[in-house]
Amino acid sequence: MMDSKTNFSLAGKVALVTGASYGIGFAIAKAMAGAGATIVFNDIKQELVDKGIAAYKEEGITAHGYVCDVTDEEAVNGMIAKIEEEVGVVDVLVNNAGIIKRIPMIEMSAKDFRQVIDVDLNAPFIVSKAVIPSMIKKGHGKIINICSMMSEFGRETVSAYAAAKGGLKMLTRNIASEYGEFNIQCNGIGPGYIATPQTAPLREVQPDGSRHPFDQFIISKTPAGRWGEASDLGGPAVFLASDASDFVNGQILYVDGGIQAYIGKQPS
Numbered sequence: 001m002m003d004s005k006t007n008f009s010l011a012g013k014v015a016l017v018t019g020a021s022y023g024i025g026f027a028i029a030k031a032m033a034g035a036g037a038t039i040v041f042n043d044i045k046q047e048l049v050d051k052g053i054a055a056y057k058e059e060g061i062t063a064h065g066y067v068c069d070v071t072d073e074e075a076v077n078g079m080i081a082k083i084e085e086e087v088g089v090v091d092v093l094v095n096n097a098g099i100i101k102r103i104p105m106i107e108m109s110a111k112d113f114r115q116v117i118d119v120d121l122n123a124p125f126i127v128s129k130a131v132i133p134s135m136i137k138k139g140h141g142k143i144i145n146i147c148s149m150m151s152e153f154g155r156e157t158v159s160a161y162a163a164a165k166g167g168l169k170m171l172t173r174n175i176a177s178e179y180g181e182f183n184i185q186c187n188g189i190g191p192g193y194i195a196t197p198q199t200a201p202l203r204e205v206q207p208d209g210s211r212h213p214f215d216q217f218i219i220s221k222t223p224a225g226r227w228g229e230a231s232d233l234g235g236p237a238v239f240l241a242s243d244a245s246d247f248v249n250g251q252i253l254y255v256d257g258g259i260q261a262y263i264g265k266q267p268s
């Protein structure tokens with residue numbers, strides 16, 4: 001019989017994954033469902049929530065979907081109240097919803113910069129603040145913030161995103177520090193370059209049929225020689241959501257195929 005410290009099961013747990021109609025959020029929710037969790041997700045548009053529910057159903061998962069813009073504190077508080085009434089207290093929160101705007105910094109408007117910060121940093125604060133009180137009452141909770149390699153590195157055109165994801169790393173550490181005494185663990189997952197709609201522009205086949213230069217760059221910088229798949233994040237997320245990680249707190253688990261360890265393949 002496994003003791004609690006080797007228990008990767010999420011049976012009996014309610015997991016809320018924000019922005020999980022598709023992409024990384026969907027893959028993480030699917031993995032958590034496979035470990036026994038009840039899945040709750042949200043998206044901004046009803047049509048996407050409906051599409052998400054259908055997609056989960058195709059995987060044999062009865063997911064609970066809510067329309068909610070995670071940057072709207074009143075809407076988030078209303079959603080959490082509805083979830084607690086209709087499904088149950090959120091045991092696991094995955095702050096996954098996120099956007100990116102790839103614009104050279106001096107050409108980026110303050111409005112665009114603020115929008116990225118709002119979704120990628122302010123929203124995880126808003127949603128975490130909404131679920132923590134019930135986690136405290138329940139005596140446990142798990143918060144997983146989807147960070148990024150841009151929590152550690154910069155690159156051209158992603159100033160707002162890097163600022164947000166760097167801040168999200170420190171928000172992760174601060175939630176861990178402030179609420180660890182209530183048996184709440186807050187950790188981050190830092191995906192490498194994952195093949196989802198968000199990175200599709202970086203993988204577009206060129207008019208001459210060649211790979212996008214950035215695609216070639218990532219392939220040469222990744223020991224595995226491939227982009228990550230959203231499903232590569234499922235296992236790490238289940239681990240951080242389970243009792244097996246009860247003494248892991250304030251960490252960012254990078255799931256990047258080794259890109260941060262590798263100088264890169266020398267040109268042939």
Ligand code: NAP
Binds near residue numbers: 020191
């Ligand atoms: P994606 O395909 O663009 O999906 C993002 C999801 O977030 C969509 O469902 C989107 O819904 C939702 N969303 C955006 N703004 C929202 C808001 N205000 N309220 C509610 N939902 C909102 O992105 P992804 O690649 O799956 O990325 C998911 C997370 O992983 C993001 O935080 C991203 O920064 C992070 N990440 C991605 C990669 C990567 O290589 N793909 C790597 C590291 C980290 P709509 O469709 O309605 O906009």
Ligand code: GCO
Binds near residue numbers: 149150158161
């Ligand atoms: C980019 C990419 C990255 C990935 C991811 C890397 O334009 O550099 O979108 O930011 O999304 O965050 O970890």
